[in-house]
Amino acid sequence: MTSRKVVSFENIKVACKNCSLATLCLPMGLTPDDVERLDGIIKRGRPYHRGDHLYRGADKFHSLRVITSGSVKTYSPNEDGGEQVLGFHLPGELIGLDAIQDDSHTCSAIALETTAVCEIPFSQLESLSCIMPSLQHQMYRLLSREIGQETEMLTLLGKKSAEERLATFLLSFSERFKQRGFSASDFFLSMSRHEIGNYLGLAVETVSRLFTRFQDENLLRVERKHVQLLDIPRLYDIVQGCDSAKSTQSRG
Amino acid sequence: MTSRKVVSFENIKVACKNCSLATLCLPMGLTPDDVERLDGIIKRGRPYHRGDHLYRGADKFHSLRVITSGSVKTYSPNEDGGEQVLGFHLPGELIGLDAIQDDSHTCSAIALETTAVCEIPFSQLESLSCIMPSLQHQMYRLLSREIGQETEMLTLLGKKSAEERLATFLLSFSERFKQRGFSASDFFLSMSRHEIGNYLGLAVETVSRLFTRFQDENLLRVERKHVQLLDIPRLYDIVQGCDSAKSTQSRG
DNA sequence: AAAACCACTTGATCCACATCAAGAATTTCT
């Protein structure tokens, strides 16, 4: 998220074939020819600023979106003014899949920092996927993956302790940054403690206390949005829920 | 689930075009010709008995499945022997969508009672959907709907009280039975209290106590698996989370 | 640079729900 781009974009036409995210994104596994055809329907607008909405719940659905830089929060506003944070999305990730169902968005998406996206008009994508079986297959896989990820989140919210939730959260970012070529152990989180808590089903205070405790236990160093993971293996132990994680140090 | 079939199957070839579930199921919105073609790839085996697995986590994925009678629980076994119940599925519902991602099942599915299913070999479905845009569209919609439903579940587990969870659970069954032509207010639940609790992120005891309390408050009558909803509007009030639900009527 | 605001932290208290425990009602086994 707040990491510098390594690649210079000078003189490079913005297109899937030149995009470093292609292996994570919709073109994943497509032939160069197919990527070219997919590229033909993609729109690239100007970036969003922090706080701008990419779309809001009940907006008419026309495009899927892939984050190309920055980060995005999706959330569903609930009846009484509150919201449920549904996810934080990094470059290469596809959002808006929930809106296919009835042609209107069921949740909102907002930029957490300066953020660029590719827009993929869905009706065109659909037509294209009819004549490109590999694209169709890729779409099915991505939709299925989204389902699998939400399933994991159900287990997190249904069964895990606050400690396990935060460890899972941190390792998820660690892995995703690593996939994108950034440090797995040193990164900036673009969302607030409040948003983390909302996402994980915890109060802000609990999140704050856990950060402090993890730091006291030398699992990480944290200063505001900047996080350094010092003991990733032990964080994985915590995620497992086996209190053997605590053996190294102790606990009451 | 434990409701009698209204339609006699004598002399009716088992096929989508004669199936009373067609409007809820994959054929929804397809032309009769298209339904015929879809029907051509569907396999119908003999029924499963209570406790039989339709598939298990890590099984190779080959088919999606639609429940045609009975009911099914899906769950993901977690590391330490426990499980997270992911859903309870009624006739017309499609399961196995999470397995498309990498050709292997990520969760398990088990029959809660005598249960019949249609199997839809996925590779054939994929081929067919390439030449039947309306089927492709239907698939995208069903996958998207699944995502939307899991999203609602995230809010349930992240933000709702035990009371709200059980009310939501009951109304979900009420609506789904109604859609299927059964009573919205009088039905049998095929799963145990333990399974309900697991699904809702609650202890068995909490579920049991809530049933008792709802009964004391004349919201419903319950005897073992048999549930009669006596005040559906008030259950909806509870789902909203406004405690004005407890005043005889009204809304905050 | 002071003022106002906001995100975050830390401590004290509370409570919804888990856990523990024991009995009652059912179902399954022999």
Place this chain on the structure above:
DNA sequence: AGAAATTCTTGATGTGGATCAAGTGGTTTT
């Protein structure tokens, strides 16, 4: 049918994390 196991209910007690409250430090406004 009787025994054993399972499921469900109910009561007593415990606790993880919410809520309440009061700073603290950083950021924006003027």
